[in-house]
Structures are given as structure tokens and as C-alpha cells.
Amino acid sequence: MTQWRRTVVPAAATLSAIIVCTASVMYGRADVAVIGVTLFVAAAVVARRPAAEDGVDLALHHQPSAKDGGDRAPVTVRVDVTASGNVDLALLRITALGFEVQQFAVRPPTALTVRVPVAHSGQQEVLAVEQRAVAGGAGYIADAAPPASLHLVVEPELTPIRFLPVPRRLRGLTGAHESARPGDGGEFRDIHPFASGDRLRRVDWKATARLARRPGDLYVRRTNATSDVDVAIVFDDSDDVGEAVSEWTLGDPTLTGTTSMDVARNAAWSLASAYLAAGDSVSFQVLSRAGGAIPRGSGGRQRERLRAAIAQTAPHPRFLTRARTPLVAPGAMIVLLSTFLDGDAVRLAALWRAAGHRVLAIDTLPRPDASTLNRRQQLALRVVLGRRDERLHELRAFGADVIAWHRSPARLAADLRSVSLPRRA
């Protein structure tokens, strides 16, 4: 049901017609009377009230393409505008990405093709279209209908990772990471006297001939065992700030550039994929709320679960400091993704370090662009970044590894390699 409102047009045309007709009668002018009557007929045409069933219908269709959403390829949406009854015009208000508004006046039925540049990953309202119908030569206009919108979940980009940091003590029994205990599957460990439980095929006859002192002495080649890793990805979703510092307050997605949530999603998804590909167990939690956590698991299904959870992560204000530390498996490696613009993540990292977990802190703040700030704002930014640097120093002092993710791929790979090298506990 469309709620129609009469515009001022019929009244204006009728009043003009009456004045002209009256003057024509007063002065006895038939030619002027014809002009007045013509205006009167025009007014009568626009005064025809449309039916409540008349109106405009919108249908939004996402037209997927091979490159959709990836590499910032625009998303193509077709907007079908259809009308019923005496509708002349549809006034469309198209809002892309929640901020950019464009207005169109179209004649239904018609189809518009909108190409929206998707700059960010995650769940987002790509397009919202609000419409008002105009009927009877602008004599009537409908109230604005609820907007039709199209929501999409844009998956984060996947950065290939060659080097994976692992905890210093691995507890799993199978996997792809080399542990410190003897077993099967790993690199050469040492030559050791034969003991009960050793397999005969491990006897190193050359070493036995060289080292045996008495008959019956046997020496075996021992290798390291391989093990899997429990990885807990903890996602700090309290803020979403972009490269453009001037947009930190408004957050216009068309101006922010890469945001911290983009970086965090990219890092979380890349690390989760790499750990799962190595046969490890990965869990996922967000700091602002208990819901939406993915318990630890491995394999293809876990990968899909994690992909959906990471892609749908959205910024969520955290008004109160979380009372309890997120639960993680004993000995798990903690991957903490945060901008470290507040101290909550650092406090949690300190608790985990005290419990003996290895903590990999991923700094998700993109390189800030302060070029559009005035002096006062630049000073404020320096203070904010200074306090953040203090937190990062504090993290390093706890023994956490800190990696800034928003860097060139080569630099990121080098950083990951440096934290993946085995070190002494």
C-alpha cells in the first residue's frame, strides 16, 4: 500500500487557470480564455489521485563475477525498477557502502546497473535504495518506502605464509611441527644406546661397530618426533580505524583506506589457513563478546567454520573490560590480533604469558596517514601512538612476539621467519 500525498502543483495550476479565466471573462477575451482553460485542463490531469495499490517496486540482484570483491574489484548490482498504475517517475536515493548518496529520477520500468567498489572485507551493506513514486504529472508523490538493501560478506584476502611460529614445547602426538622429544617423523636427533622399545630397524650398524665396547652393545639412530600445535586466535574487535586518521571518528568506508579490521581479518584468516594446512588445531574468539567463538578443531570443516566466523567479524564496542580471560587450551599458542590502542589486549597477553603460553601479538593498525590533520590533531595522534608504542614495548618485555601485519609481503615474511626460528626457552 502506497501512501500518496498531493503536491502543490494541482493547486498552483488551478489557481492560475481560475485567475486567467476570470480575467478573460472580465475583459471579454476568448483567446485568453482558451489559455486559462488549457491551464485548467493541465491541472485536472495532474489532480487525478493514484490508487493505493499503485507504486514502485525495487529488486536488487547481485551479479557475481570471477573477480568479485577480490583485489578491490567492484561488486555489480542490478536494480530493477517496476511500477504499477499511473506512476510517471521514481525518485531513487542510492546509498553505496552506507555513505555515498546519489539521487536519480527514472521512468519505470527500467534497470540500473551499479558498480560498487568494495574496499573492505567483512559483512557490509553494499547498496541501499530508497524510492519515492511520483504520479499524475507530479501532482502526487508517495511517502518514502523502506529502503531495499543488499548485504554481502566479502571474504578476507589470504596471504601465503611459509614460516609458522610454534610454542616452545609441543604437546601433540602427531603433526607437521618438529618437537623436542624423540620419536618418528622428524630430523636426526642423536645416536643413542639401544633401549627397550627401540625398533630393530633403527639400529645403526656403523655406529655400533665404531662405538660398541662389549658384545651385545647396540646403538640406534634417534629422530625427533613431530607434533601438532593448539593455536588460539583471539581477535580484538573493539575498534576499526583506517589509514586516514581524519576518518577515525566518522569511519566513512569510502575514505578510510585499509582499516584495522581488514588487516586483522586478513591476518587471522591467513594464519588460521596456514596452521590448519599444517594439521594443527585452531580455535577462534573475539574479545568483545563470548558468542561467535569457534572451539578448537582441525580439517576442512573447521577451515570453513573459521572462514565464515572471521569474515563476519564486525567492530563491536567494548564498554566494560572483559572480566575473564578467554579460555584457551593448555600449552596453546596465542595469536592476539589488536591495534593496541587500549590496554586490554596487553593485560590479557601478560596473563597468558604468566601461564606459560607463547603469545604472538599481531599489530593490526595500518600505517596512519596524518597528512590532512591540523597541528592540534597531529599532536593528539603523537600522544596516542606514543602510548601505543609503550604498550608494544611492554608486550615485548613480557616475552611476547610482536609483528606488524600491514607491511610489504617480503618484510612480513622476514618477520614471521624471525619469530619462527627455534630458540632456547
Place this chain on the structure above:
Amino acid sequence: MSERLHARVSVGAYIPAFAPRLATALIGCTAALTLVPAPFGLFGALFAILGAVFPAALGAWGCALVIALAQLARTPSVTDWHPYAVLAAAHLLHVVGSLAIVVEPGGVLQLRTLRTPLLRWLSIQVPAQAVLSLALLLASSGPAVLPLPGVFAALAATCVAVLVVLVIRRR
């Protein structure tokens, strides 16, 4: 990063949405300055500009009124082009003024949206111009032929109304 990302909309052939306002100003000023004797033409032009800048001020209809009433100052003649132009301009001002009221000036107007208003304008104009020429013919033949012009006006009005209703109903 510093450049805003823009959504691109393909809407077919289009004109800027301020075109109806511009048309109000152009048609109104042209008609007022050519069809209306000075200094009233200036008032008409001012109304047209007012209607272009603030369509809700109904300047288009004010201008149409000035143009139509200015016809009273002319002697009716079937060979004079002014009455026909006055009729066309006054009606056209109503059409573009209506569009200017509902269309926001900052957007885009699909070109095919103009088809219906112009066809409607044409369907009214054709019989109206014919009736006007008949009226001018009869009026210019002298007062003895038509002692009661008001009666004739009513007759002409009825003719135009019947024709238009027939045309609109058929569509």
C-alpha cells in the same frame, strides 16, 4: 587512500536533475522578455528565476500568469504568433515547474522520464492551439459576430476539455 571511492551507476541516457529548473528559468525568461511588454516582462523573468531557484515558491506559475495576462494587452489576431506562443509557453512552464518541484537538483534525470510529460503537453497543446486559432478567428472578425466572449470562452473550454479527456482516456 585519500581519494574517495565512488559507486558508478549506469542509468542510460540522462541529463542533470537541475535541467527542469534551468528550463523553467530559460523558458520563463525568454517568454517573459519576448511576449510581455516592458516593464511587466521583467516581473515575469523574476518569477521564472524565483521558480528555478526555489520551485516551491511557485514562480513558474507566477511567470505563466504574467505571460497569459499580458495577452490581454494585445489585439487578438489569427495571424499574430504571440497568442500561440503564450499558450505553449504558459503550459510548458506548468510542466517543467511541476518536474522542478519533485526532482532534487543534485541528482540525475533519466532522459526517458521527459517523454510522458512532453507527450501529455503535446496531447493538450494540439487541440488547444486549434481552438485558440478558431477563437482568434472569431474574435478578430468583430464584436457583432461574438457579442458574448465569455460564452465563447466557455464553449472553447468545453471543446478543449472533451478533446483532452478523450485523448487521455484512450492512453
